[in-house]
Amino acid sequence: MPSTWGKIFKVTTFGESHGEAVGVVVEGVPGNLPFNIEEIQKDLTRRRPGQNLLTTPRKEEDLVKVVSGVFENRTIGSPICMYVENKNALGRDYERFRNIYRPSHADYTYDVKYGFRSHVGGGRASVRETIGRVAAGALARVILEQELGVKTIAWVDSVGTVSANVVTPPKSIEEVDINDVRCPDKEAAKLMEEKIREVRKLGDSIGGTVRAIVKNCPPGLGDPVYDKLDGDLGKALLSIPACKGIEIGSGFEGTKLKGSEHNDEFYVDENGRVRTKTNRSGGMQGGISNGEDILIRLAFKPTATISLEQHTVNDTPENTILKAGGRHDPCVLPRAVPIVEAAINLVLIDAYLYQRALHPWWWEKYAKTKLEQQSV
Numbered sequence: 001m002p003s004t005w006g007k008i009f010k011v012t013t014f015g016e017s018h019g020e021a022v023g024v025v026v027e028g029v030p031g032n033l034p035f036n037i038e039e040i041q042k043d044l045t046r047r048r049p050g051q052n053l054l055t056t057p058r059k060e061e062d063l064v065k066v067v068s069g070v071f072e073n074r075t076i077g078s079p080i081c082m083y084v085e086n087k088n089a090l091g092r093d094y095e096r097f098r099n100i101y102r103p104s105h106a107d108y109t110y111d112v113k114y115g116f117r118s119h120v121g122g123g124r125a126s127v128r129e130t131i132g133r134v135a136a137g138a139l140a141r142v143i144l145e146q147e148l149g150v151k152t153i154a155w156v157d158s159v160g161t162v163s164a165n166v167v168t169p170p171k172s173i174e175e176v177d178i179n180d181v182r183c184p185d186k187e188a189a190k191l192m193e194e195k196i197r198e199v200r201k202l203g204d205s206i207g208g209t210v211r212a213i214v215k216n217c218p219p220g221l222g223d224p225v226y227d228k229l230d231g232d233l234g235k236a237l238l239s240i241p242a243c244k245g246i247e248i249g250s251g252f253e254g255t256k257l258k259g260s261e262h263n264d265e266f267y268v269d270e271n272g273r274v275r276t277k278t279n280r281s282g283g284m285q286g287g288i289s290n291g292e293d294i295l296i297r298l299a300f301k302p303t304a305t306i307s308l309e310q311h312t313v314n315d316t317p318e319n320t321i322l323k324a325g326g327r328h329d330p331c332v333l334p335r336a337v338p339i340v341e342a343a344i345n346l347v348l349i350d351a352y353l354y355q356r357a358l359h360p361w362w363w364e365k366y367a368k369t370k371l372e373q374q375s376v
Contacts, residue, residue: 001114001124005236006350007227008357009140013132015083017121018094023083024132026069026139028353031077033143035070040082043138044131046173046338049327052180054196054334058327059088064135082135086128093327094120099314100322104304111315127241127332130339137342140349148367149374150348154212154340156183156333157297159192160199162208169213169293182337200330203307207242207300208333210340214283214294214348216374218367219274220359221289221351228287229351236343237298242332245299249282264292271373289351291370296344300336303329 004012008028015022041064048062049055062084069080098119101108106125110117117123144150155176157164164185176182181196183189192208199206222229234246254262257280264276264285276292283294305328312322329335356363 003124005346008353009346009350011133011136011346013129013136015086015129015132016118016123017086017126017128018118018123019086021083021085022128022131023081024136026080026082026136029069029075029077029080029139029143031075033075035066035073035075035080035139036142037064037066037073039142040064040066040135040138043134043141043338043342044084046177047130047134047335049329049335051335054180054193054200054329054331056327056329060084061087062131080139082132084131084135097322097324099316100320101312101314102305102322102324103310103312104301108313125241127335127339130240130342133346134338134342137345140345141341144345144349144352147371148218148352149216149371151215152212152341152344152348153215154210154337154344156181156189156192156337157209157211159208159331159333160195160206162188162191162195164188164192166211169211176337180334182334196331205303205306205328205330207302208331210298210300210333210336212294212296212298212340212344214296214344216370217283217289217291217294217348218370219289219291220362220366221348221355222284222287223351223354224287228284229289229347230282230284230287232347232351233294233296233344236347237296237340240336240339240343242300242303242336243298244301247297248284249295250280251282251297254280273370273373291366294344296340298336298340300332303332 004010010027012025044062044064048060050057050059064082064084067081069076069078153170155170164183166185170176170184175184179189181189181192183192230248237243237246262280264278264281267275267277269275279292283289283292305324309321309323312320314320
């Protein structure tokens with residue numbers, strides 16, 4: 001089962017949702033970098049279950065432990081291993097459908113592929129696997145912010161038919177975390193919260209969309225033709241449980257325009273940098289970042305586990321009826337926000353380290369120059 005991502009900044013996650021622990025091993029982290037465990041914990045706390053009434057009632061502190069690769073709060077160049085213990089796993093909740101395939105879950109497909117599956121909590125198919133990604137993503141976030149001034153911010157854009165109207169993207173996670181839904185549009189957030197509470201009361205679930213923006217990304221990241229930046233972002237983001245679609249820049253709306261309306265015309269700004277007048281490309285052209293903001297929109301399906309009766313089959317196979325139990329999010333969107341940010345940062349850190357190693361001149365000509373201009 002492939003569990004590793006990256007060419008230089010290699011991330012390998014491990015563990016199952018109801019096992020002893022879940023975590024990550026990160027290779028390729030340069031030595032002698034500051035390591036602030038509080039930054040790792042901050043992102044894990046934003047992702048953890050049981051943080052409010054809109055999420056799963058499963059209570060986990062998700063306190064991160066670091067067992068290698070760090071000495072006296074600095075990286076030492078060796079693999080960094082971080083893990084979180086599963087302290088509130090209730091495997092008995094799943095025992096009564098040990099042999100039943102839950103609709104829209106990975107139960108059937110895992111059984112077909114591997115000939116055996118962990119029926120408690122979904123094993124590796126559970127969103128709990130993303131703890132490792134978020135821990136590694138937090139480390140990537142800090143490096144990107146310090147070395148490039150790159151800032152990735154995601155927020156909930158819609159829940160069901162309730163859509164936000166965010167004219168100016170949020171500038172910080174504090175603007176996103178002003179409410180439990182993680183939507184900077186306060187009025188829309190209230191309606192979203194009502195919708196989530198409504199479906200939860202019915203024993204149902206609901207989906208929606210997440211938007212993300214990457215500020216200050218330098219031009220030149222991404223490697224055509226098979227490691228394009230947008231392609232790598234798509235693979236990383238679509239590997240998040242429940243993520244079913246991605247748009248970059250104008251996305252599907254761009255199909256309604258003519259080329260003369262959609263093309264991003266170039267110009268030279270006051271600092272002598274090549275810029276585009278519009279950003280329908282979403283910060284990438286030809287699979288390479290162009291220096292503009294990276295714009296992403298993601299679709300997340302409703303949580304598969306609901307309390308209503310559903311038709312399904314068991315592993316005999318025979319037709320049967322399932323009324324699922326356990327503790328699950330009525331809407332994955334609020335907790336998906338930090339996972340989305342982590343996935344994006346993991347792609348960017350790997351692309352950055354690869355570009356800098358392959359083309360040393362690039363740092364002086366583009367990345368360093370852009371970082372200096374940001375500080376003016």
